[in-house]
Amino acid sequence: MNSIIICTIIVILAPFIGGLVYGIERKVKARMQHRVGPPILQPFYDFMKLVDKRAMIVHSAHAFLGIMHFIALWFAVAVLIFGGDFILVIYLHLMATALLIIAGYSTRSVFSHLGSNRLAISALAYEPVLILIAISVYLTTGSFEISSIFSMSTPLIAKMPLAFVALLLILPIKLKKSPFDVAEAHQEITGGAEIEYSGIFFEFLYTAKWLDYVFCYVLVYLFAANNVWLGLGLVAATFLYINALDNSTARVDYKQMLKFSMYVALPIAFINLLLTILK
Amino acid sequence: MNQLVLVLFILPLLVSPLLLVLPRKARTFATVTTVSILSLISVYLYFRADETISIMLPGIVNTIIAGADVILLLYFGYIAIQRKSLLVGIMSVLQLGGVLFLLTKMPHHEANQILVDKLSLFMFLLINIVSGVIAAFAIEYIEEENCSEYRKRFFLSVIMWFIGVMNLIVSADNLEYFFLFFELTTLASYLLISFRKDEESVHNALTALWMNQIGGIAILGAIFMAVFTPGYGEITFSSLIAKAPTVGVLLPFALLAVAALIKGAQMPFSKWLLGAMVAPTPVSALLHSSTMVKIAPFVILRISPAIHNTMLAQVIIGLTAFVFLVAAISALAQDTFKRILAFSTISLLGLMCLMAAIGSEVAVVAALLLIIFHGLSKCMLFLNAGIIERIFHWKKASDMDKLGEVGPFTSLIVAVGFMSLLLPPFGAFVGKWFSLETIGAGLGNSQVAGALVISAIAIGGAVMSLLYFKVMGLIIARSGEKDKVQFESMPILFSSSMYILLALIFAGIISLPFMMGGFFAPVASDVTGLAVNVQWSKLTMMIGEAQLPIIPLFLAFLFLPLTMIIAMFVRFKGADRAKEYMCGEKVEYRLSSFYFNTEKVTPYFIAIGIIFFIGIVTVAII
Numbered sequence: 001m002n003s004i005i006i007c008t009i010i011v012i013l014a015p016f017i018g019g020l021v022y023g024i025e026r027k028v029k030a031r032m033q034h035r036v037g038p039p040i041l042q043p044f045y046d047f048m049k050l051v052d053k054r055a056m057i058v059h060s061a062h063a064f065l066g067i068m069h070f071i072a073l074w075f076a077v078a079v080l081i082f083g084g085d086f087i088l089v090i091y092l093h094l095m096a097t098a099l100l101i102i103a104g105y106s107t108r109s110v111f112s113h114l115g116s117n118r119l120a121i122s123a124l125a126y127e128p129v130l131i132l133i134a135i136s137v138y139l140t141t142g143s144f145e146i147s148s149i150f151s152m153s154t155p156l157i158a159k160m161p162l163a164f165v166a167l168l169l170i171l172p173i174k175l176k177k178s179p180f181d182v183a184e185a186h187q188e189i190t191g192g193a194e195i196e197y198s199g200i201f202f203e204f205l206y207t208a209k210w211l212d213y214v215f216c217y218v219l220v221y222l223f224a225a226n227n228v229w230l231g232l233g234l235v236a237a238t239f240l241y242i243n244a245l246d247n248s249t250a251r252v253d254y255k256q257m258l259k260f261s262m263y264v265a266l267p268i269a270f271i272n273l274l275l276t277i278l279k
Numbered sequence: 280m281n282q283l284v285l286v287l288f289i290l291p292l293l294v295s296p297l298l299l300v301l302p303r304k305a306r307t308f309a310t311v312t313t314v315s316i317l318s319l320i321s322v323y324l325y326f327r328a329d330e331t332i333s334i335m336l337p338g339i340v341n342t343i344i345a346g347a348d349v350i351l352l353l354y355f356g357y358i359a360i361q362r363k364s365l366l367v368g369i370m371s372v373l374q375l376g377g378v379l380f381l382l383t384k385m386p387h388h389e390a391n392q393i394l395v396d397k398l399s400l401f402m403f404l405l406i407n408i409v410s411g412v413i414a415a416f417a418i419e420y421i422e423e424e425n426c427s428e429y430r431k432r433f434f435l436s437v438i439m440w441f442i443g444v445m446n447l448i449v450s451a452d453n454l455e456y457f458f459l460f461f462e463l464t465t466l467a468s469y470l471l472i473s474f475r476k477d478e479e480s481v482h483n484a485l486t487a488l489w490m491n492q493i494g495g496i497a498i499l500g501a502i503f504m505a506v507f508t509p510g511y512g513e514i515t516f517s518s519l520i521a522k523a524p525t526v527g528v529l530l531p532f533a534l535l536a537v538a539a540l541i542k543g544a545q546m547p548f549s550k551w552l553l554g555a556m557v558a559p560t561p562v563s564a565l566l567h568s569s570t571m572v573k574i575a576p577f578v579i580l581r582i583s584p585a586i587h588n589t590m591l592a593q594v595i596i597g598l599t600a601f602v603f604l605v606a607a608i609s610a611l612a613q614d615t616f617k618r619i620l621a622f623s624t625i626s627l628l629g630l631m632c633l634m635a636a637i638g639s640e641v642a643v644v645a646a647l648l649l650i651i652f653h654g655l656s657k658c659m660l661f662l663n664a665g666i667i668e669r670i671f672h673w674k675k676a677s678d679m680d681k682l683g684e685v686g687p688f689t690s691l692i693v694a695v696g697f698m699s700l701l702l703p704p705f706g707a708f709v710g711k712w713f714s715l716e717t718i719g720a721g722l723g724n725s726q727v728a729g730a731l732v733i734s735a736i737a738i739g740g741a742v743m744s745l746l747y748f749k750v751m752g753l754i755i756a757r758s759g760e761k762d763k764v765q766f767e768s769m770p771i772l773f774s775s776s777m778y779i780l781l782a783l784i785f786a787g788i789i790s791l792p793f794m795m796g797g798f799f800a801p802v803a804s805d806v807t808g809l810a811v812n813v814q815w816s817k818l819t820m821m822i823g824e825a826q827l828p829i830i831p832l833f834l835a836f837l838f839l840p841l842t843m844i845i846a847m848f849v850r851f852k853g854a855d856r857a858k859e860y861m862c863g864e865k866v867e868y869r870l871s872s873f874y875f876n877t878e879k880v881t882p883y884f885i886a887i888g889i890i891f892f893i894g895i896v897t898v899a900i901i
Binding site for chain 2: 012020056058085104108135144148198
């Protein structure tokens with residue numbers, strides 16, 4: 001009973017937690033560049049500021065799809081935290097991304113279209129890897145339920161370290177971090193699919209990004225499961241790795257990103273699957 | 280019951296010649312009434328027929344069938360001479376020789392020629408309801424075709440008897456009958472593809488003809504092997520499958536599978552289905568959704584009890600997994616809307632045959648699900664492509680970037696159609712069953728191959744979703760001025776067929792949790808011969824060993840298409856409107872998308888496909 005209450009609280013607070021992660025991230029990134037950086041609560045100040053802005057939209061369907069993207073993503077995060085079916089979670093996340101991609105396509109805006117094209121390619125780059133990881137997890141635990149990971153004595157990372165490596169390789173794509181931030185690429189396509197959102201409507205996309213942080217770091221945490229300290233350590237290490245990577249690399253184009261995923265990340269996930277089968 | 284089944288066979292064949300002479304209004308009336316009756320009968324039969332219906336036809340029918348075989352093959356020979364096609368000629372001579380040889384040598388048994396089991400009833404539903412909608416749609420579509428009045432009637436007439444032949448082929452138990460109906464569907468596809476009579480149509484129709492004739496030769500080979508392998512004797516599906524474990528010769532099944540996979544346009548035989556695009560759109564809809572290509576998963580399902588867990592099944596699984604992946608990739612290279620749809624059909628057919636070949640309870644349920652939902656969605660998408668051609672005169676996906684503005688209803692249908700293709704079959708649903716089944720079956724001893732198949736499916740699924748997004752992206756764009764959506768008007772037969780299909784898809788999704796136990800499971804248990812248990816525990820549904828979180832899944836299924844529909848009507852009145860951001864520039868632009876170039880690798884794909892086909896026959900001989 002207790003765990004259900006805890007899960008509910010985490011799900012409800014998920015956007016808030018994600019916002020905090022984002023705040024810390026901006027601070028850490030700034031410190032890496034020897035800047036002072038914004039206060040940790042800066043994302044929330046931005047949030048409040050956006051509420052006050054005049055609401056401008058291109059057309060209603062576009063604005064509505066943005067809102068649905070947020071709702072779908074929150075649902076995916078909820079199923080993940082409640083320990084639901086792994087493949088279902090991946091699928092729900094894809095569905096949320098689909099809504100954003102469709103939203104980007106639904107206007108006659110050049111940058112929005114470019115962004116959606118690239119988002120779709122990104123989804124192609126990380127989705128198969130995630131599915132292979134999910135199948136490896138299934139072979140190890142005997143169930144697709146994420147909660148079954150918590151009933152194992154040894155943490156997942158000890159059983160399948162390669163899967164963790166594959167996850168680390170695709171996380172920057174999922175979080176739209178350099179070198180794989182083609183889908184957003186502010187200097188190039190000015191934010192991609194989110195460009196036509198503003199004011200209160202942008203708020204949904206802005207918070208959806210926070211939810212994405214929660215989603216990704218919970219995935220990382222799963223590799224430690226019961227071992228809380230190991231889990232927190234993994235999350236912290238991944239967090240530092242992603243920000244260091246973001247700070248130190250230049251953007252590659254989408255073809256290079258796809259090739260990297262197909263020739264490096266996917267084979268690693270595949271080898272991991274083979275090892276799991278042969279065990 | 281028996282009489283009702285006979286109505287399904289005979290009514291379309293009787294109405295078909297009538298359509299050649301009736302005036303327009305009477306034609307419409309006759310077509311709509313006939314397909315309604317057929318649909319009602321198929322529904323009634325499905326829910327009322329508890330036992331397998333077997334019909335013993337009088338001996339005279341056998342003679343008629345044999346005569347029809349010979350006449351049909353002579354006609355193929357005539358086509359070969361008329362069109363100067365060497366390949367068709369060779370195939371016809373080979374087939375004719377085979378038929379004549381078998382007719383003289385074949386021992387005659389008193390066997391049931393017609394056997395209607397749950398699987399046939401299931402196929403009746405798909406064939407009659409979906410093809411019925413297409414037949415009604417075709418009346419309106421063909422009106423604007425640039426051809427003589429007689430040709431128009433001829434077109435509708437062929438569609439009608441095609442439905443009858445399809446009803447027959449899914450109930451044929453006797454392989455000799457099966458061969459004739461198989462060849463008749465080949466004939467129908469030839470007539471329909473060559474309908475426009477220009478050079479390209481005729482050329483593609485001949486390709487379809489000779490490729491499918493290879494399938495016919497394979498069936499003759501199967502009959503030959505069944506007759507001359509000691510132990511088999513009777514050449515009916517039911518007796519072959521029953522005797523397969525004791526006799527242990529799999530070659531007849533391998534040859535039947537080859538015939539099926541050719542009909543299902545699996546590589547390297549994908550060319551005929553791609554060529555079929557030149558025909559009027561209702562033909563594509565018919566070939567892709569409810570008839571022709573669905574023979575492939577149907578036959579594999581039929582023979583799956585015999586090949587379950589054999590090397591033969593594994594080679595078929597390998598081939599279809601391969602096709603699933605490369606056809607999805609090839610689709611990304613296409614620009615013509617219908618060609619994109621065609622490649623996605625080939626790809627999905629691969630998936631259906633794969634699951635049918637696995638042949639376990641859960642895989643069979645998954646295959647059935649895909650057959651139905653793919654039939655509905657593809658039919659809707661193709662008919663919609665027909666509407667786009669007729670009303671807006673566009674054929675290329677890249678031309679359609681204004682569709683979202685001038686034809687919001689059509690663009691909405693495309694979006695919902697693609698989503699319904701994406702959702703029930705992919706993502707969570709089947710993906711998981713797959714992994715369970717392929718690994719569970721362990722693919723015999725080669726688990727590496729199992730892992731490869733799973734990876735092919737994971738990547739293929741992702742490529743497929745990318746494909747759908749890409750096409751959707753081109754057709755849903757609207758500028759800010761078009762905030763209020765006004766649906767375009769279209770002829771009633773067009774819009775009503777769209778509404779019927781939409782309603783069927785939504786009804787299918789909503790009733791899925793109930794249909795799983797009441798609709799799909801009985802068919803699956805009939806196919807596999809094992810009890811398929813569907814149980815519920817809280818929000819989870821258990822089919823055999825597999826668990827499915829059905830309620831969340833089902834919510835998710837509805838979520839995406841409903842969101843698309845609601846997005847059409849939502850209006851935020853309070854918010855101000857802004858123009859799209861263009862860096863302050865004012866330039867003309869067209870929206871476009873990305874393409875993958877697969878021309879270089881296509882020969883390799885085909886070569887690998889050929890190797891797999893040779894493999895199917897080889898492992899059966901060993």
